[in-house]
Amino acid sequence: MTLPESQFPEVPRLIPEPFASALTVAVIGARRVRQGTGQFLALQAAAAGAQVLGVLGTRPASALLAAEYLMEFGLRPTPYTDYEEMLIELQPDVVIIASPLGSHRAWLAAALAQGAHVYCEKPLTTAAPAASEKIIRAYAAHNLVLAENCQWPYVLPAFQRLHPQVDLFTATSFRMLMTPPQRGLARWGEVLSHPLSLIQAAAPGPAQLHNIRFTESGPDAVDSRLSFLYRTLDRDLACEVMLEDLDVYPRPAEFAFDDALCRRQVREADYRMEFVDGKDGCVAQSVGDPMENCLHAFLRRVLEAQQAHTAPMEESLLRRQYLLESLLEVYRGFARN
Numbered sequence: 001m002t003l004p005e006s007q008f009p010e011v012p013r014l015i016p017e018p019f020a021s022a023l024t025v026a027v028i029g030a031r032r033v034r035q036g037t038g039q040f041l042a043l044q045a046a047a048a049g050a051q052v053l054g055v056l057g058t059r060p061a062s063a064l065l066a067a068e069y070l071m072e073f074g075l076r077p078t079p080y081t082d083y084e085e086m087l088i089e090l091q092p093d094v095v096i097i098a099s100p101l102g103s104h105r106a107w108l109a110a111a112l113a114q115g116a117h118v119y120c121e122k123p124l125t126t127a128a129p130a131a132s133e134k135i136i137r138a139y140a141a142h143n144l145v146l147a148e149n150c151q152w153p154y155v156l157p158a159f160q161r162l163h164p165q166v167d168l169f170t171a172t173s174f175r176m177l178m179t180p181p182q183r184g185l186a187r188w189g190e191v192l193s194h195p196l197s198l199i200q201a202a203a204p205g206p207a208q209l210h211n212i213r214f215t216e217s218g219p220d221a222v223d224s225r226l227s228f229l230y231r232t233l234d235r236d237l238a239c240e241v242m243l244e245d246l247d248v249y250p251r252p253a254e255f256a257f258d259d260a261l262c263r264r265q266v267r268e269a270d271y272r273m274e275f276v277d278g279k280d281g282c283v284a285q286s287v288g289d290p291m292e293n294c295l296h297a298f299l300r301r302v303l304e305a306q307q308a309h310t311a312p313m314e315e316s317l318l319r320r321q322y323l324l325e326s327l328l329e330v331y332r333g334f335a336r337n
Contacts, residue, residue, distance in 0.1 A: 018048060020303065023045075023049075024051045026092040027052060027054070028056045029100070030055035030057070030066040041295055044295050053090045054078045054080055055079055063079035095107070095114075096118075101186075112142065123321070124148055133318060136317060136318050148197075149295070150320075152195075152197055153198060155287060156168070157287055158285035159257075159275070161285050163257075168201070173257070176198065176240075176254070185219075195239070196323055210228065213227045222244060226240070228327070262276075265284070273286070273289060
């Protein structure tokens with residue numbers, strides 16, 4: 001059975017109409033350092049109509065550079081280096097956390113204390129599962145939306161158009177190739193949310209991981225592999241994640257269910273993304289920018305939460321954190337041996 005596109009995350013119009021003009025936003029980590037996403041997320045929030053009021057940097061110079069970059073696009077954010085000052089002065093509805101992974105936990109706590117909804121670069125944290133669960137549940141208890149920047153499920157409509165014969169809810173195998181520059185544990189911490197979010201979209205609900213196996217020649221290896229069995233109540237999905245630093249930019253990425261391939265190709269001139277199946281004569285599919293689609297879906301959830309005065313906890317986020325942390329723990333043991 002081919003699933004209708006309504007089963008997948010909502011894909012906004014390719015040229016979005018502003019809808020979030022009632023929201024104010026502050027961005028932590030808006031300067032593009034170590035291939036950060038902060039500047040793009042700030043512009044994408046503004047494209048939705050939100051007011052980007054401030055950006056936080058680690059030093060006055062970096063905060064000013066971030067603000068000046070956004071000013072080139074018509075934004076007028078105030079640069080800050082003190083997060084308490086920024087949050088108290090601006091009282092933003094939304095905080096976008098685009099800083100390096102090691103800082104996420106502190107920013108999540110600060111935004112929660114201020115009562116802000118949060119869109120966080122993946123992963124939320126790599127803390128112990130109980131600590132992550134406490135954070136996620138605290139946001140829901142305060143009627144605040146907490147979301148992770150996992151854009152790959154927003155590619156699934158393109159995948160379905162490329163492979164209408166594939167039923168994702170009965171697929172038996174999944175594989176994904178990504179090409180991050182990091183090495184070792186940092187590399188896996190940075191990318192695992194992506195394949196896990198795709199797997200969850202195709203096999204929703206509670207799951208356990210079995211037969212987890214990492215392979216690489218050493219902690220500085222260019223390539224690394226992970227395989228595991230993803231088991232839900234009624235289904236087994238054989239999964240493989242391949243990481244390889246190909247030193248190519250824009251960085252290649254692709255995924256496949258039951259060997260039906262969906263490969264990202266990026267036009268370097270304007271960074272427009274399209275998705276193909278790798279075959280000659282294939283008609284490229286576009287869904288706009290998946291990261292922008294993911295952020296805009298979050299902003300819509302925030303507007304809904306403000307109107308309803310409630311923000312249900314995202315169960316898939318909680319489950320993904322447990323799965324990610326269990327995989328990282330296995331990798332730590334693998335790296336020690």
